[in-house]
Amino acid sequence: MPDASFLSQKGSKAAQNPIRVDLKIYSEAMENLYHPQTNPSGTLPMNIAENQLCWEILRERIQKVTREKDIPDWVANYTDSNGAPSFRKATAGFLSKFLFHCPVDPDSLALSVGATSVIEMTSFLLANPGDTAVIPAPSYPVYTGDIGNLPGVLRYDLQLPGEFNESEYDFEISLLDQARAEIEDKGSQFRLLILTSPDNPTGKIYREDHLRAIAQWCIKNQTHLIVNEIYALSQIDIRHPELKSDYPNPAPFVSFGKLMQEFQSPFLHFWYSFSKDFGISGFRIGLLHSHNTALIQGYQNAGAGHCISNYTQWVMQEVLDDSAFLASFFKEFQTLLTQAYLSFTKGLRNLHIPFNPSRGSLFVWMDLSEFLEEKSYAGEEKLWLDIFNTTSLLLTPPQGFGHQQRGWYRAVITSLRPNEMEVALKRLETFVEKRRKERI
Template sequence: MKSNHHLSKRGLKAAEKPLRVDMDIYFQAMEDRYHHYTNPEGKFPMNVAENQLCWDALKEKIQAITKSQEIPDWVSSYGDPAGVLSLREASAHFLSGYLTHVPIPPETLAFSSGATSVIELTSFLLADHGDTAVIPAPSYPVYSADIGVIPGIKRYNLQTHHEIEEIKNGIPLSIELLEKSKLEIESSGSNFRMLILTTPDNPTGSIYSEDQLNHLADWCIKNEIHLIVNEIYGLSRIDTSNPEIKEDYPNPIHFVSFAQLMAERRNPYLHFWYSFSKDFGISGFRVGLLHSYNEDLIGGYRNAGLSHSVSNYTQWILTEVLKDRIFLDAYIETNQKALTTSYLMVVRCLKKSEIPFNPSYGSLFVWADLSEFLLENSDKGQHDLWLDIYQHSGILFTPGAGFGHQKKGLFRLVISSVDHQALEVAMERFSAYITKRRNT
């Protein structure tokens, strides 16, 4: 009997399952976006991880490049699938100078069209279909699709804590928890192949300490498990010394790039992800990178990566931006100040409303606990609360579904997706929503 379906099983699964449960409402909110003059009753899309704070400065820089320089002829031809040499060299200098603070050899870098592509291709090359990647929960929901749809890797959400209070001094990821996870995964017939960490973390804003990264790296090397650290928010850091929030960090953790540990060990099981999407606010440019001393991995990336390549025109533009250290100095400083201002505005509101949240070291988020407003402690209750906030305040947060965390009622607030004037209005509306809910 012939099937009525005209797609493969994989195609049907892709067609039926949305990438994110919040995207339809996100597009609605974008069409009715708040503007203080033209649409004062509009919506606030604060659910997608975009940084809109300093685009004007970067746009001006890019326009100056395109006006003053002739497009090189190589842009119209095929290039190295892993990234042209000029971009790899410029990016190596950029990372060394601003994020990793250790030299990055250009030959250890490989580029793809965005962070999603980097995650997908790296996973495809490191793990076999049916293997498992362990990711501490809560974590980026779309990791599931990035590692699962094409690489066919299972996601294991490792529960390191239950309450927000438990991560105020860092993510309590221990060797004991990893050993327990390894036993459970192997008992199920799978293979613990990858450990994926994000620092600063999405959604909690926490960071891993240098000692913690060292212990985790040693354990992964010993067990022949690939440890990949995603530093996509590496330069989107909050000024935790600001007097208004300094007391929120009684035991401050110093950010150390995982690339420093990699440079010391040069081990084939240690890898690093980065993208220009968040720190530079150019998610639409689609530029992500892998850094690894595993020569076979870089070689495989180059051989398999043609369909993931970044356009040569984009590579040229980004290379020219990265060459200007004076611009980069000013841009990164301005961006971090603007991000800190946004963070202060949000946590000021949360503190006034007595909403628990995790003090953030970086990223574009605040992870807040709204569980007191759940009508039922379930996925449905969480979803209903998320919709209720949007319908009565016009603020669209990221729903808790997909982050892999067991506790219900936790939401991600993207603090960089609207400007400061709009964010102030959004927080006023949110405060009014909280007051009304508590009085009913």
């Protein structure tokens, strides 16, 4: 590796610390992918949060746009750094119809290149270096870098009570008071509270009454609450006959955008990205929604380096304006997602492997702790590597999720086609049965 001493302190740190612990092995796995005929022993990566289920449907619609529509002149020019006005208008219409179910002002939106950009920019504008963001655990490992690398914000993993066997979070407001006291004792400030609903990796949601109570606490304590709904339309069909017993008294999913419209507070904010629900992570479209006009103005003034390609904005604007297509698209996506979830969880039930019932997201959060040689980070990493080396099945390792219970792993169920899912489950079955026999 080149000498990092010639870089800045942040540059040196970046050169020596990968964005995530599984990136190198993932790159190796992508060079040896499974194919039923040409590479039947190849790898099956289930560690990166990508939605591979519905690209064919969306691609057909996008190709129709590019075949039949003339590219407008504004695409070749500079436009508003918060997003082209016509694209923000189309995005506001999409949020209003499919998520918030209330009016959305296009001027309350700031769009930039993907969720990472939005998280980084929002953290930079709302918090000072050394301030703390509280994030209920377990949660997205890369939040740490997104809020920390450039904004310099610290991460505090809030440990929620209970086991991983519910589809909704039971949130106790007193935990926020405890976190604030602990953070302030360390000389920092509790500046941000970040929730993800449906959550990554558990698939749990936050109930409306809890969101209201959390919002009221944050407004009272002048703490910025950000709800990330990047998986808002990646909903499991909990009414499916083979799944409904896992959800005896489900609360409806209510978008935080609806509550923001009621509160109209400068301390409440919303994140979204097209990467997951639309299955277009490579398009790099993320957004911030806020009624804090100073934040939106600051985003516009500081965000010129984060602008989305105008061509991308135009293409997706045309898609977003087609509400009939979107309704059909998301209905088909939910069916495919539910089928993937049902297939994978059936396999886990047959193997008597516990998992958390999911309301949404692209994941299954499963308990492999019985196979740990020791309940530690080292034990978790060893098991993760053992599974990959013996089965070529690559799960997401537990490191970085911030929770204290050892032995839980994330599987991205949208990363495989149905025939590949069958192979993955068979390989997992072989591993599990072999380990249990060895233990006996």
